[in-house]
Amino acid sequence: MSERPLYLDNAATTAVDPAVIEAMIACLGSGGRFENPSSAHPGGASARRLVEAARERIAERVNASPGDIVFTSGATESNNLAILGAFDADERPNRHFVTTRIEHHSVLDTARALEARGIDLTYLDCDAEGVVTPQQVLDAVTDATVLVSIMHVNNEIGVIQDIEAIAQICATRQVRLHVDAAQSAGKIPLDLGGWGVDLCSLTAHKAHGPKGIGALYVADDVVLTPQLHGGEQERGLRAGTLATHQIVGMGKTFELARPDRDGPRLANLRDRLWKGLERIDGVRLNGCADRAAPHILNVCFPGIDGESLRLALADIAVSAGSACASDIPEPSHVLSSLGLSDALAQSSLRLSVGRFTEPADTERAVERIGTEVARLRTLAAGAPAWCSN
Amino acid sequence: MSERPLYLDNAATTAVDPAVIEAMIACLGSGGRFENPSSAHPGGASARRLVEAARERIAERVNASPGDIVFTSGATESNNLAILGAFDADERPNRHFVTTRIEHHSVLDTARALEARGIDLTYLDCDAEGVVTPQQVLDAVTDATVLVSIMHVNNEIGVIQDIEAIAQICATRQVRLHVDAAQSAGKIPLDLGGWGVDLCSLTAHKAHGPKGIGALYVADDVVLTPQLHGGEQERGLRAGTLATHQIVGMGKTFELARPDRDGPRLANLRDRLWKGLERIDGVRLNGCADRAAPHILNVCFPGIDGESLRLALADIAVSAGSACASDIPEPSHVLSSLGLSDALAQSSLRLSVGRFTEPADTERAVERIGTEVARLRTLAAGAPAWCSN
Amino acid sequence: MDYSSEVLRRFDLPPGAGELPDGTRGVVRGEAEDRSLGIWVRFDVRVQEGLIRAVRFRLFGCPHAIAAAGLIAEGLEGQPARSLSCLDLRKVASDLDLPAEKYGKLLRIEDALLACWRALGAARD
Amino acid sequence: MDYSSEVLRRFDLPPGAGELPDGTRGVVRGEAEDRSLGIWVRFDVRVQEGLIRAVRFRLFGCPHAIAAAGLIAEGLEGQPARSLSCLDLRKVASDLDLPAEKYGKLLRIEDALLACWRALGAARD
Numbered sequence A, B: 001m002s003e004r005p006l007y008l009d010n011a012a013t014t015a016v017d018p019a020v021i022e023a024m025i026a027c028l029g030s031g032g033r034f035e036n037p038s039s040a041h042p043g044g045a046s047a048r049r050l051v052e053a054a055r056e057r058i059a060e061r062v063n064a065s066p067g068d069i070v071f072t073s074g075a076t077e078s079n080n081l082a083i084l085g086a087f088d089a090d091e092r093p094n095r096h097f098v099t100t101r102i103e104h105h106s107v108l109d110t111a112r113a114l115e116a117r118g119i120d121l122t123y124l125d126c127d128a129e130g131v132v133t134p135q136q137v138l139d140a141v142t143d144a145t146v147l148v149s150i151m152h153v154n155n156e157i158g159v160i161q162d163i164e165a166i167a168q169i170c171a172t173r174q175v176r177l178h179v180d181a182a183q184s185a186g187k188i189p190l191d192l193g194g195w196g197v198d199l200c201s202l203t204a205h206k207a208h209g210p211k212g213i214g215a216l217y218v219a220d221d222v223v224l225t226p227q228l229h230g231g232e233q234e235r236g237l238r239a240g241t242l243a244t245h246q247i248v249g250m251g252k253t254f255e256l257a258r259p260d261r262d263g264p265r266l267a268n269l270r271d272r273l274w275k276g277l278e279r280i281d282g283v284r285l286n287g288c289a290d291r292a293a294p295h296i297l298n299v300c301f302p303g304i305d306g307e308s309l310r311l312a313l314a315d316i317a318v319s320a321g322s323a324c325a326s327d328i329p330e331p332s333h334v335l336s337s338l339g340l341s342d343a344l345a346q347s348s349l350r351l352s353v354g355r356f357t358e359p360a361d362t363e364r365a366v367e368r369i370g371t372e373v374a375r376l377r378t379l380a381a382g383a384p385a386w387c388s389n
Numbered sequence C, D: 001m002d003y004s005s006e007v008l009r010r011f012d013l014p015p016g017a018g019e020l021p022d023g024t025r026g027v028v029r030g031e032a033e034d035r036s037l038g039i040w041v042r043f044d045v046r047v048q049e050g051l052i053r054a055v056r057f058r059l060f061g062c063p064h065a066i067a068a069a070g071l072i073a074e075g076l077e078g079q080p081a082r083s084l085s086c087l088d089l090r091k092v093a094s095d096l097d098l099p100a101e102k103y104g105k106l107l108r109i110e111d112a113l114l115a116c117w118r119a120l121g122a123a124r125d
């Protein structure tokens, strides 16, 4: 069978768009703009112009000024730089950090690093659908709060938080807001300037760009302490030779990323998946249908052992929780926060669509999943109720 | 004139080898291995195998085990991780760091960050040729020394330090040694295992690989505290989605990097440059002819204003000091350490050759430099002696 | 998780999965479960003239458990009934190349077969 | 460093660079330097019948200084001798679009021309 492989793991990473690949190649070899963008010679200056053009495109797509965009190696680094950088720059003795329990590990682990330094933490819980309310943020903020960090789109369940309302509250309380928008670009409009977000993490590889390049949006008046020492690149905020091909690739990625056009298309594919899977007995949607990112669907199949479910579907690229999970994943901290038991968390799958997903892919996936779920349910016929809870 | 541009700035960065570009492209698009190497599905596993194969190639080239190689975003990050990571992992109250005055900014700025935390520092001076002796290291090390950090090849003057002898001394004194080998790969053999180096920073883009990818060699028994939080990638030492195309590109780069074959060829090109420039009146070599990396030549033209020299040669890609220098560079800290006056440091040029440099390029460069130096010297005929000192 | 080819084969097509018609002569049923390990298993065994003629199972659990139940079921057919009480778990673990953290589930599978054995005794009594 | 096109043009082909034959009638020489600014400049000026007939210069310094000396030299030719003592530096700076940190060097160039002016006075006396 030479069917093309079924790839429904676009929230983990995406195939790079051909136009992006082309733009990257033009910055690699002898014939292209391979020079160091910091070099004074004409080749260096040309590379620098490409970098600045990419910065402008990215800024434009998120309603920011080019000068607010600092390139990093990805959203993980951006999250670290935003949070550690903000705390290192604030010398008050009592400092407080507010975040949620459903952030990506790169925020949660950084929070833990802050805790180890004696910084006060508040973790906001989400409700059973994964939503954190602006009121919760308002209640949590104190005079000592340095930063609130809340993700835009959750990478496991696709829930969109109301960043605009949360930003308003942070502004009223004069507290900085950091947003992890790794999953947003191209799917949900980002209006960083309009919303009044202070810091925002971006990455290219979730939106058909290259892995290993990201950016941190740093609003004009935000002071950060750099976390990587060694050069005056990126306003002194991020040392290291600028990777022209990566930056240009990210620029092209954001140029191509059009929520107005792509969002509805992705949502349609996601809905096709859900329409098909919904027919399976007992299946449940993890997340919030009213605040759902267009590309992510997280579904629970009660009564199926998670490891067996994963092995049965091992040939199709779907994900159990996040991609960084190890072989037998810990039950996802996000699904646990929704109130799912370990077993139900384990028997959940994330399906995520992208630019290269075809309607036919959704049908094949529904069929394969339906077949395997039925097979494993038959095998477990007669099992006690706890197997489905 | 459609002559190909003259590029003699390979110590700043290099054009990516076509074979490397090809290997990278195969990891980008839909038809290739674009999946997340941490994903459990077969595509993820295939990407993971490519990553591990690249790790093996790199390890092989530096005489290390694959498990000792941690991928980073470049030598800047590797230097930060090695130094900050070693100090964060050591809880003694009095701690001491030994480095030299001629390190790259990513080491020196990190040293400054340690100083700000109250850590004791010793900066070793080099001699007038840029050499730091093993004896100096021995004299500097104390019972409190956590780490010694010494670069292999200096990026401005190309001097090779005797890492083997320095490693022996560090081993005797039971002090860890970190080596910044950003400039070495493909030009000088690296025998990390044999020499007994503990930590070593590598980068791809100085050896005809992509920018934005590097590695830190971490010997088996070295304990480091990670500096980037958020995922179990890279033995927990470096979070963030692995950039397959970048890693595979670095693997290919190191596979192609052959000091035995490339070193003599580069040295020959460098010698042609020197033979030509040597004829210019008063010209001086910065560095040490006996301990010279094959690809770097640093030359001083007394009696020429540095800024005018740079503008006169603005059309050819050479470098005044390091690439991260701004428009009117501070006099290079390396050249100052050799004892050069600010004026002489400013009237120095670094020429660096690479795989794509042709003998004809060296001749063109010699001619252009000779012409401009003569022109500016004529313009300044009669100037007082201080203009040449 | 890496799976041995034997586990993969038996997971894809678990031989012996199913039930034996309820109330058939000589059929006994044995069940075991461990919620903390995430396993439930039930065997139907038909014994005639002291020999195990058929073994079927239902199972909720991981691929290793499914493969182990299948392997054991297959191996028991044609054996004397007392085999139900003296499984060679070590051999099962090694045939399937089971990781150590899965041994607990083997013990629950053994429990279910012991329950069959006891049921058989009860039927005889 | 960004250079204005005027600086670039004059740097590439500095008009007026050179010397006037020593001892020629009406030729005076004026020199100035500032080591801390990294500039040395020397003008040879030939004056006949109160008019500046020729200006040549030698200079060690940055591209802006070279361009400024060339522009000034060119502008002085044909002017009355007293122009040596009343340069419009503001205009030079604006014609060349000089960055502020380069103004100090302009003052040294002015010094060298003032030295010529004084030498001229001494020659007349």
Ligand SMILES: Cc1ncc(COP(=O)(O)O)c(C=O)c1O
Pocket (backbone or CB within 6 Å): A011, A073, A074, A075, A076, A077, A104, A106, A151, A153, A154, A155, A180, A182, A183, A203, A204, A205, A212, A213, A214, B240, B241
């Ligand atoms: C919400 C979220 N934040 C951060 C990251 C980390 O991004 P990167 O892979 O660019 O480091 C991811 C994906 O891995 C993500 O989904």
Ligand SMILES: Cc1ncc(COP(=O)(O)O)c(C=O)c1O
Pocket (backbone or CB within 6 Å): A240, A241, B011, B073, B074, B075, B076, B077, B104, B106, B151, B153, B154, B155, B180, B182, B183, B203, B204, B205, B212, B213, B214
């Ligand atoms: C000696 C040395 N160390 C470190 C670096 C930094 O390397 P990277 O550009 O990979 O961050 C460079 C080059 O910029 C270098 O020459």
